[in-house]
Amino acid sequence: MVMTASMTSKNFSRIKTMPISIIFPIEFLPDPTPNPRLGIEGRYSVATSAMGVGSYADWSQSDAIKQNLKMLLLTRPGEYVMDNGYGVGLPDYLFLQEQEIDTTGLESVIRSQAATYMPYMTISNLLVTLDPLNSMMRIRIEFFYNELTIPEVFELEVI
Numbered sequence: 471m472v473m474t475a476s477m478t479s480k481n482f483s484r485i486k487t488m489p490i491s492i493i494f495p496i497e498f499l500p501d502p503t504p505n506p507r508l509g510i511e512g513r514y515s516v517a518t519s520a521m522g523v524g525s526y527a528d529w530s531q532s533d534a535i536k537q538n539l540k541m542l543l544l545t546r547p548g549e550y551v552m553d554n555g556y557g558v559g560l561p562d563y564l565f566l567q568e569q570e571i572d573t574t575g576l577e578s579v580i581r582s583q584a585a586t587y588m589p590y591m592t593i594s595n596l597l598v599t600l601d602p603l604n605s606m607m608r609i610r611i612e613f614f615y616n617e618l619t620i621p622e623v624f625e626l627e628v629i
Contacts, residue, residue: 535591535615536624542583543609543626558583560628563607571607573598580609591615605629 545557558579563571577596584593595612607628612621 531615532622535588535613535622538588539584539591539611539613539624540626542587543580556583556587560607560609560626563628568600568602571600573600580611584613594621 542556543558543560546559546562547557548554550556558576563576576598580596580598581593584591591613592615593611593613595610597608597610599608599610600606601608609626609628611624613624614621
């Protein structure tokens, strides 16, 4: 799930948006203060993870980008309500035969989606391989962000 946090300047003339990847599972903690307006014993607040952070962006930029990339790859086009064009749709490839999968076309879709929805990263190398013996598709993406010279590597296996 990718949410957007808005930050505004004092004169409200510019609004910047920053993608946030929430760490799942989200834990809700009961507050001891009753809330009679809602008719419940107490309200609930979102707990932070065991690492003391509530999102990947708080923990590591690299991990936040990898989480965003994973969500982009696994989301089917039309599944994300706010933007019907978002997503590569890797789950749709699960039960296809090797001959039905166009790896070049899939690489093109991944590059296009990443350029549209993750412009803060640059893909330097993308490899989609099929392993028919194990009924598996492997995706390996090497990328840069913030003009760093050391590439990050993201790997995903669809079984």
